[in-house]
């Protein structure tokens with residue numbers, strides 16, 4: 001059977017031909033790479049954008065693509081806007097997000113839920129332009145309709161304000177000729193029909209423009225510690241080393257490859273199996289900046305491409321939950337938590353509770369505090385009557401990440417990273433109480449956001465369970481901070 005080439009397959013083929021081959025012959029080797037909330041946001045944006053030009057007709061999805069194309073042709077006789085307008089030409093198929101009538105021709109509009117245009121979107125639009133040209137459709141303009149991140153939601157959602165329409169006709173025409181000149185579409189079909197797996201090696205294309213689902217499979221021969229584990233090195237440089245045969249940590253040391261002091265520490269700690277290293281003076285200096293009682297704070301947030309609440313921008317981090325562990329000098333702990341009611345604007349209730357839970361002038365901490373500080377600033381701007389208290393928390397906040405970011409404490413288990421995901425198990429290995437894998441349902445921030453956003457779609461019993469999962473997850477985040485500080489104090493006391 002002839003290989004059907006769609007716009008998403010074409011874009012994959014541009015990224016890496018082997019990806020197309022694996023999709024066709026061994027899809028079971030791939031792993032899920034897209035998060036559910038990203039997919040949900042994309043679907044919501046796509047559906048909303050259909051009405052951007054006014055009333056529209058929708059071509060319903062159907063397994064028989066010819067039927068979709070026939071339905072499109074019928075609608076082109078009467079409708080001004082057609083969503084999912086479908087076209088087939090030989091093995092080529094595309095469904096245009098919006099086909100908009102423009103005088104005696106049509107504008108092709110590709111909808112994206114992102115806030116800016118990337119090269120691959122232009123390739124996507126150019127492929128559609130090519131298919132429509134082959135189908136003798138008079139395309140007058142090629143546009144990308146994407147989210148405008150300066151939009152602020154008012155009482156009513158303003159679709160014209162939410163989106164911005166960019167004219168990409170000239171680029172689409174240029175790319176159209178590239179498709180023809182390179183014989184790209186035939187080449188993709190031939191590649192996919194090769195009987196044996198192509199011998200393509202890993203490269204920059206494995207992550208750009210999208211992380212490939214076959215990374216684990218294609219990188220299966222890499223050693224446990226390789227050049228790809230090096231922290232804060234550009235991907236381009238990693239692949240340069242890799243293609244020059246510098247792959248393992250041993251290779252890096254023996255080749256004298258140019259790495260910085262922190263990367264050298266990362267590599268040597270593994271190769272020489274070094275014990276943990278500390279700078280007790282610096283740890284003490286950091287600890288002396290804290291004062292009891294200490295308020296360990298962590299927010300959970302979610303983002304909406306289409307803002308539902310007044311005053312919100314697209315993709316703004318909207319806090320819906322926090323956990324707060326209060327640590328006293330004698331070691332006593334108190335725990336406070338807030339989790340908004342599902343389906344409501346959580347910001348006001350959360351801000352009011354937070355300023356009740358954290359008194360003015362006290363010392364607070366966060367791990368990677370720039371996130372918590374941004375949330376506090378947004379809340380302060382939204383609720384001027386609470387801004388004094390919210391900014392007081394902001395101004396008295398300390399970052400527990402600093403001793404690890406500056407490597408006052410370094411363990412080989414941190415693998416050059418100072419993210420809590422690496423630091424916590426390095427400080428407290430094999431502690432089941434601190435193991436996020438032991439939690440039910442919610443194990444990380446993305447799952448927490450997705451659970452909160454999805455809660456409205458569940459039964460009361462399920463919601464009760466989801467709320468419990470969220471409370472346990474966020475509670476562990478701040479308990480982890482208590483344990484991080486405990487370890488720093490232990491080290492400081494070693495002197």
Ligand code: SF4
Nearest residue numbers: 016019206212214218
């Ligand atoms: S992991 Fe890299 S080489 Fe393998 S299919 Fe994906 S992009 Fe191609």
